[in-house]
Amino acid sequence: MEANLKLREQVKKEFTEYLTLHKHRKTPERFAILDHIYAFKGHFDIEDLFNFMADNDFPVSRATLYNTMELLLDCRLVVKHQFGANISNYERAYGNENHNHIICTICGDVREMKNDDLLTASQLKKIRKFTISYYSMYIYGICSKCSHAKRMELMRIERQNKKENQKNK
Amino acid sequence: MEANLKLREQVKKEFTEYLTLHKHRKTPERFAILDHIYAFKGHFDIEDLFNFMADNDFPVSRATLYNTMELLLDCRLVVKHQFGANISNYERAYGNENHNHIICTICGDVREMKNDDLLTASQLKKIRKFTISYYSMYIYGICSKCSHAKRMELMRIERQNKKENQKNK
DNA sequence: ATGTATGCAAACCATTTGCAATGAC
DNA sequence: GTCATTGCAAATGGTTTGCATACAT
Numbered sequence: 017m018e019a020n021l022k023l024r025e026q027v028k029k030e031f032t033e034y035l036t037l038h039k040h041r042k043t044p045e046r047f048a049i050l051d052h053i054y055a056f057k058g059h060f061d062i063e064d065l066f067n068f069m070a071d072n073d074f075p076v077s078r079a080t081l082y083n084t085m086e087l088l089l090d091c092r093l094v095v096k097h098q099f100g101a102n103i104s105n106y107e108r109a110y111g112n113e114n115h116n117h118i119i120c121t122i123c124g125d126v127r128e129m130k131n132d133d134l135l136t137a138s139q140l141k142k143i144r145k146f147t148i149s150y151y152s153m154y155i156y157g158i159c160s161k162c163s164h165a166k167r168m169e170l171m172r173i174e175r176q177n178k179k180e181n182q183k184n185k
Numbered sequence: 186m187e188a189n190l191k192l193r194e195q196v197k198k199e200f201t202e203y204l205t206l207h208k209h210r211k212t213p214e215r216f217a218i219l220d221h222i223y224a225f226k227g228h229f230d231i232e233d234l235f236n237f238m239a240d241n242d243f244p245v246s247r248a249t250l251y252n253t254m255e256l257l258l259d260c261r262l263v264v265k266h267q268f269g270a271n272i273s274n275y276e277r278a279y280g281n282e283n284h285n286h287i288i289c290t291i292c293g294d295v296r297e298m299k300n301d302d303l304l305t306a307s308q309l310k311k312i313r314k315f316t317i318s319y320y321s322m323y324i325y326g327i328c329s330k331c332s333h334a335k336r337m338e339l340m341r342i343e344r345q346n347k348k349e350n351q352k353n354k
Numbered sequence: 355a356t357g358t359a360t361g362c363a364a365a366c367c368a369t370t371t372g373c374a375a376t377g378a379c
Numbered sequence: 380g381t382c383a384t385t386g387c388a389a390a391t392g393g394t395t396t397g398c399a400t401a402c403a404t
Contacts, residue, residue, distance in 0.1 A: 046359090079361060100265065149290065149325055149326045156264070157317040163314075173207060214384080252385085
C-alpha cells in the first residue's frame with residue numbers, strides 16, 4: 017500500500033506535466049479519474065469505473081470518463097484492450113508490467129500470466145520506425161470450464177445421432 | 186494459387202465435417218462465405234466481406250455473415266481480432282500462421298510481422314487447463330507517420346508557449 | 355473575461371434479435 | 380413436411396457528439 021501511494025503520486029505528477037505541456041486544464045475530475053484507476057489493479061471497463069467512482073463519492077459522467085481516457089492513453093498512463101466482446105477494457109500502465117492475456121473465446125473470461133520478456137532485443141529491432149508503447153501476448157482458446165461444457169455437448173449430440181441411426185434401421 | 190485452391194478445398198472439407206457432426210445444415214451461403222474468406226489473405230471486417238461478396242455476385246445478408254462467423258470461429262477456421270476500434274476484424278486461420286500485429290494507437294493502422302514461435306514449450310505448459318486455439322502478439326505504439334505528426338504538433342505548441350511567455354513579460 | 359471541460363441527452367453505428375419466408379433435410 | 384437458416388428491419392448497447400452550463404486560467 018505504501019508503494020501504491022508513491023506510485024499514485026508519481027503518475028499524478030506525470031499527468032500534471034502532460035496537461036501543462038499540452039495546455040489542457042487541470043480539472044479535479046481528471047486527477048480523480050487517474051487516482052481511482054491506480055487505486056485498483058487489473059482490467060476494467062468504463063462502466064466499472066463509472067460505478068466505482070460513483071460509489072466512492074466522486075461521480076463523473078461517462079462522457080468525461082471517455083474524454084479523460086483519451087488523454088491517459090495519449091500520455092501512456094493507461095493501456096487499452098479489446099478482448100473479444102465489443103467493450104473496451106483498460107488497465108493502468110505502471111506497476112502492472114509484463115503479463116499475457118489468456119482469453120476464453122466462449123465465456124470471454126480473461127486470465128493473466130506473467131511473461132518473461134517475450135520480445136527479445138533483436139526482435140524489437142525488427143520493428144523499424146515504430147515507437148512501441150506497450151506489447152502483450154493474447155492467447156485465445158477455451159478455458160477448462162467451457163471445454164468441459166463443450167465436451168458434454170458433443171457427447172450429447174453423438175448419443176442422439178446414434179439413437180436416430182438405430183431408429184432408422 | 187494452386188496451393189490456395191488446395192487449401193480452399195481442404196477447409197471446405199473440414200467445415201463440412203464440422204457441420205455434419207454438429208447437425209448444422211450445409212447451405213450454399215455457408216460454403217460461399219468460407220470460400221470468399223479464403224480467397225484473400227489479411228484482415229477484414231464484416232463490411233469488407235459484405236461488399237466483397239456482393240461484388241462477386243454472391244450477396245449475403247449481414248445477419249448471415251455474423252451467424253456464419255460464429256460457426257467458423259467455433260471450428261477454428263477463422264480467427265477474430267479487435268485491434269482498438271469497435272470493429273471486429275477477422276482473418277483466416279490456415280495458411281496465415283505465426284505473425285504479430287503492430288498496431289498504431291493513433292491512426293489504427295495494423296502491420297504484420299513474422300514471429301518465430303514466441304511461446305516456448307515450457308511457457309505453454311504453464312497454461313494449465315486451457316486449450317489454446319491461437320495466439321498472437323499485439324504490439325501497440327505509434328507509427329512513423331503519426332509519430333512525425335505528433336512531433337510537429339508538440340513543436341507548434343511549444344512555439345506558441347514561448348510566444349505567449351514573451352508577450353506576458 | 356475567455357474559452358475549455360463537464361454533464362446531460364440525443365445521435366451513431368457495429369452487432370444482435372425477432373420474425374416471416376425460404377429451402378435443406 | 381418439418382424446422383433450421385436466411386434476410387429484412389427493428390432493437391440493443393457501448394461510444395461519440397452537440398450543446399448549455401460550470402469553472403480553470
